[in-house]
Every structure is written in C-alpha cells, then in structure tokens.
Amino acid sequence: MERKVRVRFAPSPTGPLHIGGVRTALYNYLFARQHGGTMILRIEDTDSNRFVPGAEAYINEALHWLGIGIDEGVAEGGEYGPYKQSERRDIYRKYVKQLLDDGKAYIAFDTPEELEAKRQEIKNFQYDASTRMSMRNSLALPAEEVQALIDAGTNYVVRFKIEPGRNVVVHDLIRGDVTINSSILDDKVLYKRADDLPTYHLANIVDDHLMEVSHVIRGEEWLPSAPLHVLLYEAFGWADTQPEFVHLPLLLKPDGKGKLSKRDGDRLGFPVFPLEWHDPKSGEISSGYRESGYLPHAVVNFLSLLGWNPGDDREIMSMDELIRDFSFAHCSKSGAKFDFEKAKWFNHEYLMATEDAALAELFKPILAEHVDVAQFTDEYIAAAVGSVKNRINFVKDLWTNAAFFFKAPVEYAPKDVKKRWKEETPQLMGELIALLEGVDNFADAAATEATVMAWIKGNEYHMGNVMNAFRLTVVGECKGPHMFEITRLLGKEETIARIKRGVEVIKLPTE
C-alpha cells in the first residue's frame, strides 16, 4: 500500500530564493500534483543569526508568480502546523528530551572558541566516539558537575551520539543505494541552548515525521548528511515511516566551476533570482527574471529541463504536461550548467505563443515610459505588438522594435540612408505621395500594395530602392514588418506625413 504523497519545500529565509531553489520547489510541486498529493511550504528559520527580513514574503511571491501552488504552509494554513520552525520550539524540546532520556544524545558544554582551538590543535579533529570522552560533556563529566553547570545557566548544545563502525545505507530514488560508514560522521549538534532552537538536522527529521512527509526531494548538497538523517529516524523509532530520499543534481555556473551562486548573476549579466531583490542591509539590488521580461511559464519550462527530460525530444511543455510526465527515472545524476542562451530561446517561444492582446498588456507599462498610451486603442497596440513579436526575446524589446508605430522617426539610420537614398529618391517619393493620396484608405493592405506595385512596375522603377526609401521615411531604418502592414496600422494621413517629412529632412549622403 503506497502511502499518500506529501512533499515539502523547505527554504530558510536567509535571502532571496535562488533559481536552484526554485527548481527544487518545482520538482516537489510536479511530483505532488502528479500523485494528487500535498505540497507543503515550511520555513526553516532555525538560525536566528541569518534571518533576513522580507525573505519569507519573497519566497511566497516568487512561487506564486511561477504558478507553483502551495497546499499547506504559513500563509495557507493546514493541520500540521505551525509551518515555521521558530514557532515549533515546544515540539523540538520534547524530542530533544526523548533522545537525551534514551541515551541517544548528550549535553556538551564546549564553547565555540574551545572547539575552534581543538581544530587548530588537532588536524582533522572530529567530535565523535573517538574524541567525545576528552571533551566537556555529560558523557565525560561527573553527573554532579553536569547538573551544576546546567543549574548555573551555562550554555550548552545537545549532540547526537553516533555509534561508530556501522554501514548506513541511504536509498535514493535517483542514485540508488549510497552506503557510508557511521565512523566518518561527527556527533552533530541537534539543539542549541543559547537560542532554544534545534539545528536543521533535528528540526528537519522531526517535522518531516510529524508532517507525514512521504518524499524528501532536495538538492544534492544534502546527500552527505542523509546518513545522519537515517540514523536520526532510527533513533526516534521512526525507521518504518522514514520518507523516500531524492537528491537532485546541482545547478552549476554557466562558465567554469561550482554551484550557481548569487554573485554569478551580476558577473555574467543574467538573473539568478525569480524576482528582483533589494537587499535590506546593503541596499544592493539583484535582478530577477520577472523584471527582466521573462514569462513565468518560460522560466518553469526551462528550469524543468535542467536535470530532467521527458524521455523524448519534446522541449516546450505546459505545466500540465510536466505534471503528467515528470519522473525521477528521467532525472539526471550530474549537475547541469545553466545556459542563458537557451533560457532566452524559451522565452522567445513563449512570447510567440502569447496572444497579442495579452502581450500588449505586458507592454503597456513600458510603452507608457515613452508616449501617452491613452492616444492608442488596445487593438492598435495589440496589432503593433503582434507584427514585431517574432523578433524579440523579451517584452522590453518590444519598444525598440515597435517604437515607430507610436512615434514618427526623428532620425534616419545613416547606414540605410547611404545605401537607399539616391539622387532621384525625392522625386520618386513625390510620385508615391501623389499615388497614395489617391487611395481611399489603407485598411486593405493587399489593395494598397497592389496599387504601389503596379506603379513601380509600370514605370520600371527599381523595387528595392523605392520600397526601402519608402520604409526609411516611415520607420527610420530599413527593417521591420511587411511595409503595407505598417501603413495599414499607421493610416493614410500619418504615412504620407512621414514620407513628406523624410523628403524634407533626409539629405543625400555626401561622398
């Protein structure tokens, strides 16, 4: 009997959620949805020193933007709360006591300074079975002294008493069995008296157990401590309900080596965060995918393929398809380098698939920075956007490619003038104006085109020169959508005005 799927994404609010964390959240979400399970968001704030204000809100907003839905969490509530570890002190205290009473853990009084000194003194010092009896703890000290120390309010930590010489097997759904010997594990700190909070390891195991988590899906950086977690489940007597483990390959820097880090974004010029982040301490601003013009589904789709594939050649996949086809069997074992070019391509594909009207809405705020949006209808903006969207990667590129739809050119690209503006051009443009004056309106692009083509052919003019000069006066340079699609949108009056102005302003290249 398979148990109900319950997974959790458990970030610590120490800063903005980075893209690797987003992928972990995504895989958890895909797996949960696929099995009709529950997605839990748990805030792991057991390190009071590293707490960053705003980080939790950021996590919520980022997941929401990406469409990664949460079923249980601080904001959503649920029957297994609280979902913030700093609010679960009473729970942890109870389980720490249980371990202590069972002789599975002990109290240690060594100060951080003393520990540091030990590490300096002895190379490869490890707090474990071979050294613990020479340290200041409840195993080595007489009971009265321990009690006296506690009564005096001395700070202490609780350490897990690891039995040496055991082979611990971690079963991982992506990697298979990973075996390590317990002797290489140290007596991990489980609880800190100073702030009355557990460390990650204890809180993690207790919460996963209490919240009935069925699958722990997390980054590969946790693999080395997974044996410790197995031992902890055992010590609590929870081995039979221990969750399945899944350790995801890391997201690597695009250039050389190492885990993708916060710094890489600025260094390489692309975002590593879903949303823009303003660091409350330094005031530093890190760019985000949303602010850079990425569509959330493009980010999700791209991220889904970094470490997983559907087993065939599909690349563009909707969230529903991802949910349906996701599987650990097709997760890769090795780290994936982040390819920013591919991310851009994904965004381009999603932009192309977005309705013009929807794209226009995204474009309006940018458009408003340059012109008064109110003077254009939604239909007009949508049509303008639709005619140039195949040449952009980001919404913000829309302005540079479609500006001429909203503002007559004030400058004319010198390179194009040089190539297309000939001595006879003003004369030709004059004829063109006269011809266009005779057209009722430009609403029928094909008809306008036919008229102009007939004129060009009838006079045996050079098509390229005429059309490009025409384009130059209307657009300001020799590029853009089909000429008569542009005139259709601009209308007769504006088009002719632009040609006239071009004839006045553009000078014959001198050379």
Next chain:
RNA sequence: GGCGCAUUCGUAUAUCGGCUAGUACUCAAGAUUUUCAUUCUUGCAAGAGGGGUUCGACUCCCCUAUGCGCUACCA
C-alpha cells in the same frame, strides 16, 4: 586531508548490450523576403583515459584522472 556523488557534441540531453551515437540551443552556410526578423534546408561538433566481462559496450564491473558537493552551535 577525509568521505560521497558524478563524467555523451561548447551547453542541455536521448540511448535502459547491437550506433551509420539522435534532438534542441548556440554558431556557420544556403533558400525565402521590397528591408530586418521569422521560417525552411544543410553543416560544424561528443561517449575522460586504461583495464576487464561479453559474439558484441556509450551502456555492466574495476582502476586512474578530472569536476562538484559535504566535512559549523548554516541551511
């Protein structure tokens, strides 16, 4: 240093012992277009090295190398 994980074109990956090693991004060339872009076609480009096992290995095993991760009173 110790322990662990990994290793197919520049990048992401397919291949569950039969490969003329496929696909996508990037890049290049050509076609298309009144321009630019799109689109289409073609091309460049890979199994870290060495041993095994096997009729046959990219696929399984071992060693080496390399990369990464962990080694905190951080997660």
